[in-house]
Amino acid sequence: MSPNTRPNVASLEVYEGGRSPELVRAELGLSGPLVELGANERPFPPDDFVLAAVYEAARQGHRYPDYTAKELRRALVGHLAEEEARWNRRCEVAEEQIVVGCGSSSLIQQLFLCYVSEGDEIVVPWPSYRPLLHNAQLCGAEVVRVGLVDETADLPAMLRAITPRTKVICLTNPNNPTSTAVERASVTAFLEQVPSDIVVLVDEAYVEYSAGELYGSAVHDLVHFGNLVVARTFSKTFGLAGFRVGFAVSNPAIVNDLRRVGFAFPVGNCAQAAALATVRSPQVLEAHLQRVLEERERVTRELRQLGWRVADSRTNFIWLPLGAPGASSDLARRLEAVGVVTRAFAEGLRVTIGTREENDVLLARLSELGPSLSSASRVESTLRS
Numbered sequence: 328m329s330p331n332t333r334p335n336v337a338s339l340e341v342y343e344g345g346r347s348p349e350l351v352r353a354e355l356g357l358s359g360p361l362v363e364l365g366a367n368e369r370p371f372p373p374d375d376f377v378l379a380a381v382y383e384a385a386r387q388g389h390r391y392p393d394y395t396a397k398e399l400r401r402a403l404v405g406h407l408a409e410e411e412a413r414w415n416r417r418c419e420v421a422e423e424q425i426v427v428g429c430g431s432s433s434l435i436q437q438l439f440l441c442y443v444s445e446g447d448e449i450v451v452p453w454p455s456y457r458p459l460l461h462n463a464q465l466c467g468a469e470v471v472r473v474g475l476v477d478e479t480a481d482l483p484a485m486l487r488a489i490t491p492r493t494k495v496i497c498l499t500n501p502n503n504p505t506s507t508a509v510e511r512a513s514v515t516a517f518l519e520q521v522p523s524d525i526v527v528l529v530d531e532a533y534v535e536y537s538a539g540e541l542y543g544s545a546v547h548d549l550v551h552f553g554n555l556v557v558a559r560t561f562s563k564t565f566g567l568a569g570f571r572v573g574f575a576v577s578n579p580a581i582v583n584d585l586r587r588v589g590f591a592f593p594v595g596n597c598a599q600a601a602a603l604a605t606v607r608s609p610q611v612l613e614a615h616l617q618r619v620l621e622e623r624e625r626v627t628r629e630l631r632q633l634g635w636r637v638a639d640s641r642t643n644f645i646w647l648p649l650g651a652p653g654a655s656s657d658l659a660r661r662l663e664a665v666g667v668v669t670r671a672f673a674e675g676l677r678v679t680i681g682t683r684e685e686n687d688v689l690l691a692r693l694s695e696l697g698p699s700l701s702s703a704s705r706v707e708s709t710l711r712s
């Protein structure tokens with residue numbers, strides 16, 4: 328007897344990430360090492376002091392973890408305040424405004440389960456983070472996709488897309504896959520214009536790579552906007568994608584709702600220990616971040632010299648806009664055949680910034696693949712401008 332799967336669930340596709348190196352190796356019969364630039368992970372593994380903390384936590388592996396992750400939330404209060412203080416800004420977030428989850432993707436799903444019902448609408452810039460579509464479908468909601476301008480979210484158009492049915496607006500800032508970001512002041516002005524009964528999710532998975540005078544987190548806006556939810560992750564800058572830790576910051580009522588629909592013990596004790604050790608070592612974190620930023624600058628410069636159009640990245644990946652049908656997947660396959668895994672989207676190719684050595688391989692392969700490819704990108708750019 329087949330189970331009566333809920334219609335919303337039966338029509339969902341099972342999540343498929345990018346093409347893993349294992350899959351590419353098996354499919355193409357490759358045996359050598361592959362350069363993995365498809366998943367926006369940090370290219371540097373956790374430091375030894377993080378692993379030592381994990382080992383220590385594993386000794387308590389027979390016990391359930393602290394389901395509220397109190398110590399981690401306390402450390403995050405200090406972390407967020409320091410992050411903003413670097414740019415002479417204030418951030419007053421209390422522990423009860425933070426909720427942790429099994430990656431920020433789980434918190435985003437929790438948010439949908441709390442606020443989105445059958446027939447509602449959600450507004451998203453597009454292209455953006457694909458699981459948003461999945462979550463909307465899960466809840467039976469309609470997705471209103473608002474096209475980008477210059478690869479960047481078009482906030483005025485998103486405001487115009489609001490209807491009485493809109494329940495959640497999602498702003499992925501910086502945006503995945505296009506790597507661009509909206510300035511902080513524009514986000515604040517946007518929040519001022521969104522009706523207060525619509526939840527605004529600002530997904531900041533890559534925000535550390537954009538920090539500065541003009542760009543950065545919306546956490547400081549939380550004091551003014553009770554409908555704002557900021558989602559953050561340990562998977563990117565913190566280098567802990569395999570541990571699965573994320574957090575959301577909002578007002579205590581929303582935090583409480585998110586906890587209502589969450590698992591009982593969303594983050595294991597080893598993952599909490601890894602996150603805590605990382606947050607408590609800001610200099611090490613900063614050193615890793617700077618290495619990625621230096622490489623991002625170099626890769627962008629060199630690709631532009633090769634003739635590619637590259638969006639100004641505020642993330643740990645770069646975006647090659649290639650909207651011609653099949654152009655991006657064609658390039659991705661050609662790169663895979665020479666040992667480089669990237670991620671193809673209908674609108675372009677997303678390439679994670681790797682180590683210097685990995686980036687050298689990417690640049691060499693793109694250069695060998697030749698001027699025909701980069702001129703395809705140039706044509707694309709002319710068509711768009």
Ligand SMILES: Cc1ncc(COP(=O)(O)O)c(C=O)c1O
Binds near residue numbers: 503
């Ligand atoms: C924009 C964005 N949001 C959220 C996530 C989810 O991250 P995680 O669930 O690993 O915390 C990702 C991961 O790629 C992302 O790109």
